[in-house]
Amino acid sequence: MYAKPRYLVAGDSSLVVELGEGIDPAVNRRVQGLARLIRERGPAGVVEVVPSYRSVLVYYRPWELPLHALLGWLARVELYESDPGPSRLVRIPVAYGGEFGPDLDEIARFSRLSPEEVVALHSAPEYLVYCLGFAPGFPFLGKVPPEIAMPRLATPRTRVPGGSVGIAGEQTGIYPADSPGGWRLLGRTPLSLFIPHRDPPALLKPGDRVRLVPVSAREFREWEERARRHGPEALWDEVVVEGGEGGG
Amino acid sequence: MTVGTIRVIEGGLLTTVQDLGRPGYQMLGVSPAGAADEYAFRLANWAVGNPPEAAGLEITLVGPRLLFTSDTLVALTGADLGPVLDGQPLPMWQAVRVRGGSTLAFAGGTRGCRAYLAVAGGIDVPPVLGSRSTDLLGRFGGVDGRALRAGDELPLGQPPPGAPPRPIPPELVPLYPEEVEARVVLGPQEDHFTSEGLRVFLGSPYVVTPQSDRIGLRLEGPAVRHRGRADIISDGMPAGAVQVPQDGRPLVVLANRQTVGGYPKIATVISADLWRLAQLRPGNRVFFRAVTPEEAHRLAIRHWQLWDEDQLAARVRQRTTRWQLTVAGFRYSLSLEESTEE
Numbered sequence: 001m002y003a004k005p006r007y008l009v010a011g012d013s014s015l016v017v018e019l020g021e022g023i024d025p026a027v028n029r030r031v032q033g034l035a036r037l038i039r040e041r042g043p044a045g046v047v048e049v050v051p052s053y054r055s056v057l058v059y060y061r062p063w064e065l066p067l068h069a070l071l072g073w074l075a076r077v078e079l080y081e082s083d084p085g086p087s088r089l090v091r092i093p094v095a096y097g098g099e100f101g102p103d104l105d106e107i108a109r110f111s112r113l114s115p116e117e118v119v120a121l122h123s124a125p126e127y128l129v130y131c132l133g134f135a136p137g138f139p140f141l142g143k144v145p146p147e148i149a150m151p152r153l154a155t156p157r158t159r160v161p162g163g164s165v166g167i168a169g170e171q172t173g174i175y176p177a178d179s180p181g182g183w184r185l186l187g188r189t190p191l192s193l194f195i196p197h198r199d200p201p202a203l204l205k206p207g208d209r210v211r212l213v214p215v216s217a218r219e220f221r222e223w224e225e226r227a228r229r230h231g232p233e234a235l236w237d238e239v240v241v242e243g244g245e246g247g248g
Numbered sequence: 249m250t251v252g253t254i255r256v257i258e259g260g261l262l263t264t265v266q267d268l269g270r271p272g273y274q275m276l277g278v279s280p281a282g283a284a285d286e287y288a289f290r291l292a293n294w295a296v297g298n299p300p301e302a303a304g305l306e307i308t309l310v311g312p313r314l315l316f317t318s319d320t321l322v323a324l325t326g327a328d329l330g331p332v333l334d335g336q337p338l339p340m341w342q343a344v345r346v347r348g349g350s351t352l353a354f355a356g357g358t359r360g361c362r363a364y365l366a367v368a369g370g371i372d373v374p375p376v377l378g379s380r381s382t383d384l385l386g387r388f389g390g391v392d393g394r395a396l397r398a399g400d401e402l403p404l405g406q407p408p409p410g411a412p413p414r415p416i417p418p419e420l421v422p423l424y425p426e427e428v429e430a431r432v433v434l435g436p437q438e439d440h441f442t443s444e445g446l447r448v449f450l451g452s453p454y455v456v457t458p459q460s461d462r463i464g465l466r467l468e469g470p471a472v473r474h475r476g477r478a479d480i481i482s483d484g485m486p487a488g489a490v491q492v493p494q495d496g497r498p499l500v501v502l503a504n505r506q507t508v509g510g511y512p513k514i515a516t517v518i519s520a521d522l523w524r525l526a527q528l529r530p531g532n533r534v535f536f537r538a539v540t541p542e543e544a545h546r547l548a549i550r551h552w553q554l555w556d557e558d559q560l561a562a563r564v565r566q567r568t569t570r571w572q573l574t575v576a577g578f579r580y581s582l583s584l585e586e587s588t589e590e
Binding site for chain 2 (some may be wrong): 194199
């Protein structure tokens with residue numbers, strides 16, 4: 001955590017406010033807090049804020065908000081501890097291995113563990129949603145236990161099925177839709193993480209906490225069937241534990 | 249009165265519905281999308297009397313073939329891709345009345361990459377998250393999140409009542425040269441590059457490769473060297489950010505960029521120049537020149553003032569032509585003001 005934020009000029013209409021080094025939950029908490037503060041009480045002329053691991057990108061209109069005025073505003077709010085707001089717990093069902101996770105066995109070989117032990121380790125932590133990116137609704141979750149933190153594929157796949165759960169080093173993430181991708185796939189969720197016609201369109205938001213709950217192939221099909229019958233957004237209510245503390 | 253449609257007979261290389269984009273959802277990983285060259289896009293809407301946020305078509309290199317089912321008013325701006333209306337060349341940068349049953353086709357062009365078609369009333373596909381823009385990455389918005397193809401039928405909106413066609417001030421019509429200078433502000437991660445890397449980046453021509461798209465311009469040229477590793481902890485990615493991956497080849501991100509990225513960004517193209525890059529075709533060249541943030545702000549403010557509707561209207565009303573004469577060693581300045589009353 002930096003004692004003072006670093007301000008990095010990014011062209012004429014955006015500014016990076018960097019709050020610390022590395023991938024660190026405490027730094028990210030400050031990032032979410034600052035993003036929320038700017039979104040809710042920022043000066044006129046701020047267009048959008050994009051929080052990521054350790055920084056906030058602030059888009060602004062320079063003719064409405066000169067850079068020095070934005071910097072002045074930021075310097076004043078630095079004095080306050082900003083509250084990231086309520087953090088939600090979301091329990092995401094994941095079917096591991098087999099057709100759902102074609103790289104599980106390789107991750108097991110890499111870690112010198114059994115596939116069952118890999119699943120147990122991967123589904124043990126309460127993950128933090130550090131940020132969303134890469135694709136609409138794609139969460140960057142961390143951190144993966146170091147034993148199974150296998151680097152991404154040397155050559156990305158041209159098609160990863162939507163719902164796939166992958167590992168890239170100490171990060172884990174979920175592909176919301178079919179796309180190319182280079183993360184090692186160990187399972188798949190039946191949930192749709194991004195529904196463009198819904199607002200907000202993403203199941204997860206930065207700062208949420210996530211538990212990955214192993215389910216059987218049969219349970220996976222049951223979830224899928226419920227999504228078909230009631231619409232994918234109906235499942236969102238089942239998995240979000242508002243402000244929950246691990247139960248639910 | 250029923251409003252007509254545009255029937256797509258051939259889709260062209262990559263024709264998409266676009267508007268000013270989808271801001272506000274980048275924190276959820278949603279690309280802003282929108283017209284890659286906002287300059288030409290805004291002038292097309294202006295010409296047909298649309299509000300700036302009306303949706304139009306972005307047409308890439310090889311144009312589509314389109315049938316208008318009813319009388320309407322259109323304007324085509326941006327790259328000259330050889331527009332032909334019922335066999336006759338269609339004049340660009342002005343509103344043109346089109347009869348129902350007319351067909352717009354494109355014979356091809358040599359300069360510029362993207363043309364913009366505005367239609368009075370706008371393309372009225374359903375908005376998704378506040379925008380009609382096609383997000384080709386997320387595959388939503390526009391027509392099912394994809395490029396147009398034969399058989400698509402685009403609904404048109406009701407033109408604003410009494411909205412007249414408006415002339416585009418001729419001094420605002422750009423040229424699309426094959427080589428452009430793009431001014432940049434260095435950073436946010438210029439400290440990840442060697443001083444030699446920075447010198448190479450600012451002193452070398454870069455050629456646009458065919459792998460370029462709405463996500464970004466992929467450039468070929470002298471490699472820009474990093475000080476250390478070519479990755480950073482992913483952070484937000486503004487329009488015009490120049491990312492440099494390990495191979496040292498710069499990539500300038502455009503409208504349909506990802507919202508965060510993990511390569512260091514050596515510089516950011518200023519808003520007043522970014523649209524020029526969106527008009528480069530494969531084989532065209534770009535040089536980068538650094539300006540100070542203060543200079544970039546001054547240019548941005550002037551650039552965005554162009555779109556103020558009152559200022560555009562004032563430009564149209566009043567055009568001033570100046571001559572300078574030197575007679576017997578004395579310099580005279582003459583000015584002629586043209587006024588058009590509506």
